Amino acid sequence: MEIIQQTPHVREDKTLLVLTHLSQLLHYVVGFGGLIVPLIIWAANKERVQELDENGKAILNFQISLIVYALLSIPAILLLGLGLIALLGIVVVGFVLPIVNAVRVNRGEKPNYYISIKFLS
Template sequence: MNLREDRNLVAVAHLSQLINFVTGFGGFIVPLILWLTQRDKVLGMDLQGKQILNFQISTFILTLFCVPAILLFGLGILGFIILGVLIFIFPIINAIKAINGEHTYYPLSYQFLT
């Protein structure tokens, strides 16, 4: 099967995570739909879509850990700030890398989908 190269669509998948800052939940749904519909058609979408979804699942779990950590001297608030910065910055960095054909990486990401 021939896969077409569409770096812009892969970049859109990375940037679609930023929808979380507007809706609170769309940053998981949009990349999931793009990954499910385009993973067999677009070169790199399968691997990068899995990276995006693994990052979204990992940050959700880490956010759940931050909630009770607020009671421990406010450490959860620091965790929320760090996660917020990572969730905002890394999709932008990885979208730029995807457009340039470079390897993408998400920190604090456990590999649920392999």
């Protein structure tokens, strides 16, 4: 008996890649979902859409890094309010970088979340 392995059809879908990056902005619109929605999109389509695995890992690393930075800046609030400046920076970077990387992915470039800690590789 011969076993035939079928490989899933991998397609290129820049629209889904852009929407995955922009779905991080749900934190600012709804108040939650900026980590959950990209995680669901990545888990459901990482083997079917070209480059989604790489982009999804970059997004999840970025979102987890923002959470870690926010948790670290909370005790820093007691140190002359430096934590408030850090939280403001996290909010600005968390809003700007998904938009910048959505544009980069639409142009065919790789995403660059430069402040990310590599949790997933």
